[in-house]
Amino acid sequence: MEFYKFDKESGKQISKFNSNFIMSRIIQTNKITNIGCMHLDRKGIVGYHQAVGPQLLLILNGEGYVRNEKEEYFKVEAGDAVFWGNDEWHETKTDVGLTAIVIESEELNPASFMPLKNH
Incomplete structure (x- = not known):
């Protein structure tokens, strides 16, 4: 399990085309990629399971807690990114x-675009 940041502070100013915004790059892929949005309500959980591929x-x-095969939970909040490798056991609550x-x-390969978060 690796932790990254994609908050405003990790982005870069974009001014091309008369633009004025911050872009925090996340990932680039050439192969099939699935992208979804999860909405966990209070006391929500994505149960402990094995990743079917890198995720x-x-x-x-909001905020919550994540873990891998170890019993230790790590707090996550807006702007945090968590990477689990293929077959890695994990949970989010x-x-x-x-x-x-x-x-x-x-x-x-999130390390190509996002800075690691000190945990």
């Missing part, structure tokens, strides 16, 4: 609710 969880709002984007693809 990137991007916390958009929240007390207050959270919304997250999930990206699944054989060729995910």
Whole structure:
């Protein structure tokens, strides 16, 4: 399990085409990629299971806790990204609710675009 940041501070200013915004790059793929949005209400949980492929969880709002095969939970909040490798056991849960984007693809390499988060 690896932790990354995609918050505003990890992005870059874009001014091309008379633009004025911050872009936090996340991932680039050439192979089939599945992207979904998860909505966990209060006390929501994505039960402990094995990843069917590399998976990137991007916390958009709210907060929660994640773990891998170890019993230790790590707090995550908006702007955090969690990466689990192929076949890695993991779980996500929240007390207050959270919304997250999930990206699944054989060729995910989040370190190419996002800075690691110190945990």
